[in-house]
Amino acid sequence: MSFGDSVPDYLHDCLATLTIDLSSIIHNYQHCLQLTGGKECAAMVKADAYGMGIAHVAPALFHKANCRTFFVASLAEAVKLRQILPEAIIYVLNGVFSGQVVYFIKNNLRPVLNDLTQAALWQAISAENRPACAIHFDTGINRLGLSPMDTTQFINDVSLRKELDISLIMSHLACADDPDNPMNARQLADFEAITQNFPDIPASLANSGGILLGPDYHFDLVRPGLLIFGGNPSKGAMPKNIKVPFQILGKILQIRTIGTGQSVGYGATWTAKQPRHIATINIGYADGYPQMFNNCGWVYIKGTKLPVVGRVSMDMIGVDITDANPQEIGPECDVELLGPHITLEMASEVSTLSQYEILTGVRERYRRIYI
Amino acid sequence: MSFGDSVPDYLHDCLATLTIDLSSIIHNYQHCLQLTGGKECAAMVKADAYGMGIAHVAPALFHKANCRTFFVASLAEAVKLRQILPEAIIYVLNGVFSGQVVYFIKNNLRPVLNDLTQAALWQAISAENRPACAIHFDTGINRLGLSPMDTTQFINDVSLRKELDISLIMSHLACADDPDNPMNARQLADFEAITQNFPDIPASLANSGGILLGPDYHFDLVRPGLLIFGGNPSKGAMPKNIKVPFQILGKILQIRTIGTGQSVGYGATWTAKQPRHIATINIGYADGYPQMFNNCGWVYIKGTKLPVVGRVSMDMIGVDITDANPQEIGPECDVELLGPHITLEMASEVSTLSQYEILTGVRERYRRIYI
Numbered sequence: 146m147s148f149g150d151s152v153p154d155y156l157h158d159c160l161a162t163l164t165i166d167l168s169s170i171i172h173n174y175q176h177c178l179q180l181t182g183g184k185e186c187a188a189m190v191k192a193d194a195y196g197m198g199i200a201h202v203a204p205a206l207f208h209k210a211n212c213r214t215f216f217v218a219s220l221a222e223a224v225k226l227r228q229i230l231p232e233a234i235i236y237v238l239n240g241v242f243s244g245q246v247v248y249f250i251k252n253n254l255r256p257v258l259n260d261l262t263q264a265a266l267w268q269a270i271s272a273e274n275r276p277a278c279a280i281h282f283d284t285g286i287n288r289l290g291l292s293p294m295d296t297t298q299f300i301n302d303v304s305l306r307k308e309l310d311i312s313l314i315m316s317h318l319a320c321a322d323d324p325d326n327p328m329n330a331r332q333l334a335d336f337e338a339i340t341q342n343f344p345d346i347p348a349s350l351a352n353s354g355g356i357l358l359g360p361d362y363h364f365d366l367v368r369p370g371l372l373i374f375g376g377n378p379s380k381g382a383m384p385k386n387i388k389v390p391f392q393i394l395g396k397i398l399q400i401r402t403i404g405t406g407q408s409v410g411y412g413a414t415w416t417a418k419q420p421r422h423i424a425t426i427n428i429g430y431a432d433g434y435p436q437m438f439n440n441c442g443w444v445y446i447k448g449t450k451l452p453v454v455g456r457v458s459m460d461m462i463g464v465d466i467t468d469a470n471p472q473e474i475g476p477e478c479d480v481e482l483l484g485p486h487i488t489l490e491m492a493s494e495v496s497t498l499s500q501y502e503i504l505t506g507v508r509e510r511y512r513r514i515y516i
Numbered sequence: 517m518s519f520g521d522s523v524p525d526y527l528h529d530c531l532a533t534l535t536i537d538l539s540s541i542i543h544n545y546q547h548c549l550q551l552t553g554g555k556e557c558a559a560m561v562k563a564d565a566y567g568m569g570i571a572h573v574a575p576a577l578f579h580k581a582n583c584r585t586f587f588v589a590s591l592a593e594a595v596k597l598r599q600i601l602p603e604a605i606i607y608v609l610n611g612v613f614s615g616q617v618v619y620f621i622k623n624n625l626r627p628v629l630n631d632l633t634q635a636a637l638w639q640a641i642s643a644e645n646r647p648a649c650a651i652h653f654d655t656g657i658n659r660l661g662l663s664p665m666d667t668t669q670f671i672n673d674v675s676l677r678k679e680l681d682i683s684l685i686m687s688h689l690a691c692a693d694d695p696d697n698p699m700n701a702r703q704l705a706d707f708e709a710i711t712q713n714f715p716d717i718p719a720s721l722a723n724s725g726g727i728l729l730g731p732d733y734h735f736d737l738v739r740p741g742l743l744i745f746g747g748n749p750s751k752g753a754m755p756k757n758i759k760v761p762f763q764i765l766g767k768i769l770q771i772r773t774i775g776t777g778q779s780v781g782y783g784a785t786w787t788a789k790q791p792r793h794i795a796t797i798n799i800g801y802a803d804g805y806p807q808m809f810n811n812c813g814w815v816y817i818k819g820t821k822l823p824v825v826g827r828v829s830m831d832m833i834g835v836d837i838t839d840a841n842p843q844e845i846g847p848e849c850d851v852e853l854l855g856p857h858i859t860l861e862m863a864s865e866v867s868t869l870s871q872y873e874i875l876t877g878v879r880e881r882y883r884r885i886y887i
Contacts, residue, residue: 218832287794287834289770319782399630403658407656407658409657410659411691425659430873430876431566436870436873458659460589460610501830505801
């Protein structure tokens with residue numbers, strides 16, 4: 146439920162807020178450009194721009210950072226993006242199915258063709274109406290893309306290759322987050338061998354993690370997502386110049402003092418070993434603060450990092466504020482749950498959730514502020 | 517990102533669907549009425565009616581099942597609900613803060629007063645303008661509600677009690693899911709003692725789990741949420757008459773055959789021990805299918821329960837369809853991820869996530885169909 150349209154602004158004062166700094170997103174995009182020495186840098190904006198809001202993020206990247214190429218997962222996401230950016234190049238990763246062809250044409254969308262059936266479907270369209278397309282060769286993630294056998298067949302089908310207006314050939318890395326994984330070099334070698342057959346067509350292999358694997362992985366176009374949104378896509382160190390572009394602030398609803406032996410939250414999973422001050426915050430798992438933070442999450446209040454105690458409820462969490470001078474803290478105080486002080490990397494480490502899942506988990510109940 | 521408003525219906529054909537059967541929700545509500553022998557049965561509709569859509573669920577309960585009392589978490593949720601149901605009784609669990617008073621009055625909303633500050637704030641409003649209110653006494657969950665010390669003070673403040681138009685006194689159980697937990701009886705005893713001081717005011721203790729604890733816990737009004745939406749709020753057996761009112765269907769994007777030793781998905785966490793047929797489905801964690809289902813989730817395709825293999829991606833999962841006669845299964849086939857065959861209880865068991873979190877995790881990218 147998004148409150149943006151139906152509830153007046155003043156009511157937002159009582160809600161938790163998600164602030165998104167578009168200039169930091171642009172900064173991160175430009176840093177990706179630098180990391181690749183000026184190769185074309187597309188933007189992954191599927192899943193509502195990783196939850197950050199495609200209607201704001203995509204225009205910022207297009208108009209302020211000259212990003213021209215965008216990837217989304219589904220046709221519906223692509224149509225939405227086309228309404229926002231009439232001029233952008235838009236690729237649809239899920240491929241194309243027969244009932245969808247007319248909408249690809251009408252909206253000038255480029256399918257990422259994932260198998261020979263889709264290639265034949267696209268070939269059957271009259272050439273003057275047909276947008277360009279990408280061909281996705283699977284090199285080992287076994288999710289979408291032409292299998293090795295289909296790849297050989299496609300490469301040998303010279304007339305099919307000539308008829309399709311192929312604007313990009315691509316593959317996708319399975320283990321780019323782990324620079325030491327031998328699968329990266331295997332996928333790189335396989336993709337390089339494929340590219341030899343398409344000397345005049347731009348090639349793309351690298352997601353955010355692939356960018357950090359180095360120039361061999363960059364080819365002609367890179368496709369960052371998480372890096373643009375301030376996460377670390379690698380088990381290695383975070384690039385120093387990446388900024389955190391978002392901050393989630395909850396509010397304290399109530400503060401209580403509890404005695405030794407008293408518990409907090411459902412299931413009574415946390416018990417006070419001595420008297421403690423507990424703040425109840427207005428964010429829970431229905432806002433995308435998962436129960437994997439039960440008894441292990443951290444929040445940031447007035448300069449102090451403080452622990453989540455007890456289970457995360459649907460709409461609330463408990464925080465032990467005893468170490469933060471409770472005299473300074475009261476109801477309606479702001480509480481950072483994710484942002485510059487509680488980064489995706491930190492949240493991922495304590496929860497064991499991936500940074501991607503935490504980021505895209507951000508939900509609709511927040512008041513959203515774009516700066 | 518909701519597609520409902522901006523993308524034409526025909527595009528929905530390519531999306532995963534969430535079908536919600538309002539008649540089953542009504543059936544479950546009526547079953548709660550039966551379980552409590554006709555006590556008043558309110559409905560918990562916070563968090564967008566547990567993700568099922570408050571704009572559809574609340575009117576169905578009000579008009580078709582005569583439900584008159586609704587609980588939401590925040591003022592913003594309450595204002596939204598007031599626009600939908602002008603006549604309903606609406607309680608706001610988060611309490612009331614000074615900047616919000618005017619909107620409570622304007623929208624005829626009842627705050628659940630959680631501490632003496634809120635009680636004083638409400639008392640200060642002129643009586644002819646002031647809606648009724650609930651008083652929340654904390655009996656051990658230590659989240660919201662008057663502490664034991666505040667409770668004593670409130671009980672002794674006869675003028676405050678007289679001035680406020682108290683329509684409900686309530687408390688909340690911490691361990692209602694576990695009938696054997698001694699905390700239930702302790703909270704019951706404490707709440708019963710409190711109710712002695714308010715003989716003329718309706719009392720409420722039971723959430724869904726509390727309803728199943730038996731008549732002692734029912735008092736005058738019960739507040740089911742999960743039971744209405746088809747989940748089991750107890751470690752005990754599910755009540756036989758509760759129906760599953762929702763079904764999430766994804767679609768197969770592509771099917772591939774992989775050889776022994778090949779892996780599926782990010783991190784190559786699943787490897788085929790023999791040749792397998794793998795279907796890639798268009799639902800991922802950005803749709804609320806969490807990574808806790810990595811290599812352990814189940815889906816249902818054409819009558820067969822089939823395992824999720826590899827990590828859940830942002831927009832996709834892999835399913836091993838080898839045991840389902842792949843000749844019958846092809847791209848665009850429907851795949852149940854949650855619903856009558858893959859229940860919340862089953863999904864909770866394999867993922868270790870709570871049924872509540874799985875249910876409220878359902879996201880915006882689905883095409884929603886209400887029947």
